[in-house]
Amino acid sequence: MKIGILTSGGDCPGLNAVIRGAVLKGDRVYGDEFVGFRYGWRGVVEGDMVPLDRHTVRGLSRQGGTILGSSRTNPFEGEGGGPENIQRMMDVNGIDAMIAIGGEGTLTAARRLVDEGGINVIGVPKTIDNDLAATDYSFGFDTAVEIATEAIDRLRTTAESHQRCMIVEVMGRHVGWIALHSGMAGGAHAILIPERPQSIEQICEWVLHVRDRGRAPVVVVSEGFHLDTMEEAHSHKGLDAFNRPRLGGIGELLAPMIEERTGIESRATVIGHIQRGGVPSAYDRVLATRLGIAAVDAAQTRQWGSMVSLKGTDVEIVSIADATGGLNTVPDYRYDEAAVLFG
Numbered sequence: 001m002k003i004g005i006l007t008s009g010g011d012c013p014g015l016n017a018v019i020r021g022a023v024l025k026g027d028r029v030y031g032d033e034f035v036g037f038r039y040g041w042r043g044v045v046e047g048d049m050v051p052l053d054r055h056t057v058r059g060l061s062r063q064g065g066t067i068l069g070s071s072r073t074n075p076f077e078g079e080g081g082g083p084e085n086i087q088r089m090m091d092v093n094g095i096d097a098m099i100a101i102g103g104e105g106t107l108t109a110a111r112r113l114v115d116e117g118g119i120n121v122i123g124v125p126k127t128i129d130n131d132l133a134a135t136d137y138s139f140g141f142d143t144a145v146e147i148a149t150e151a152i153d154r155l156r157t158t159a160e161s162h163q164r165c166m167i168v169e170v171m172g173r174h175v176g177w178i179a180l181h182s183g184m185a186g187g188a189h190a191i192l193i194p195e196r197p198q199s200i201e202q203i204c205e206w207v208l209h210v211r212d213r214g215r216a217p218v219v220v221v222s223e224g225f226h227l228d229t230m231e232e233a234h235s236h237k238g239l240d241a242f243n244r245p246r247l248g249g250i251g252e253l254l255a256p257m258i259e260e261r262t263g264i265e266s267r268a269t270v271i272g273h274i275q276r277g278g279v280p281s282a283y284d285r286v287l288a289t290r291l292g293i294a295a296v297d298a299a300q301t302r303q304w305g306s307m308v309s310l311k312g313t314d315v316e317i318v319s320i321a322d323a324t325g326g327l328n329t330v331p332d333y334r335y336d337e338a339a340v341l342f343g
């Protein structure tokens with residue numbers, strides 16, 4: 001079988017390990033041939049691909065980013081897009097199937113290609129945010145949590161030196177998994193996530209408790225968190241020290257509000273894309289490799305429209321539709337468990 005692999009959407013540590021796992025298993029066990037589409041669906045739509053074999057994937061599991069490149073191109077848009085064109089491109093190049101490694105957007109497109117075009121696609125879930133349904137964890141998340149935890153540890157020592165409040169903004173547009181895990185690991189005094197809006201009064205209460213114990217408060221916030229009264233927050237945006245409008249994210253919004261209400265000097269740090277760069281953790285390398293191997297097995301048994309996923313400690317097959325039908329949000333009991341430690 002000739003299989004095309006693509007990595008699409010925001011990159012994520014572990015993408016190369018998936019590619020390596022798939023190519024090594026397919027090449028050694030099934031005699032499969034592989035190509036890699038360049039820059040996600042853009043490569044599919046434009047027929048832009050490179051050959052992949054056991055030599056090109058050597059040593060790849062520890063390499064961050066994706067050797068294929070990624071983009072947020074939608075395969076249903078633009079010239080060359082749509083199921084018919086894509087099937088034609090596959091026929092011309094003798095490609096039997098595709099392995100699409102991506103998040104919600106990528107997998108939704110993959111599902112449509114299967115449903116509307118009968119195209120042979122297997123999905124592999126990818127998100128550092130861990131927001132995809134139908135998989136317990138996705139690779140990249142563990143690495144992101146490790147990096148965010150190290151940042152919290154480092155910010156704590158400088159916070160203590162100056163008796164400041166540190167607001168640490170981590171990734172997580174729709175869900176708070178990175179904030180929850182890094183905040184718990186780093187011993188944060190408050191964790192703020194999109195699933196659980198809080199009032200500024202509650203946040204300041206937690207911060208003041210910490211100050212009253214003579215400690216420097218550390219607040220971890222997901223980028224997608226919102227106060228229960230956001231209008232009030234926006235009216236606080238105001239001007240920065242250089243008289244420019246404040247344009248930052250939620251961390252930079254919260255710092256002056258906390259400082260004004262508590263009198264504690266506050267600083268915001270946005271960790272940003274550092275969470276997505278660099279080498280994957282050992283856990284992510286293993287998970288990504290297992291998912292790559294399982295994706296090739298699923299192609300061998302022609303389970304088109306399915307996605308490989310982690311259930312407990314086992315890799316299983318689910319339908320792509322299950323993964324794109326809703327978000328994997330932080331359940332209340334997990335937040336409440338952490339919240340016992342706040343303040």
Ligand code: F6P
Pocket residue numbers: 010103127128129171172173223276
């Ligand atoms: O979805 C993964 C993610 O890293 C989010 O946490 C973040 O909001 C977003 O991607 C950033 O996207 P971009 O790299 O396009 O700025």
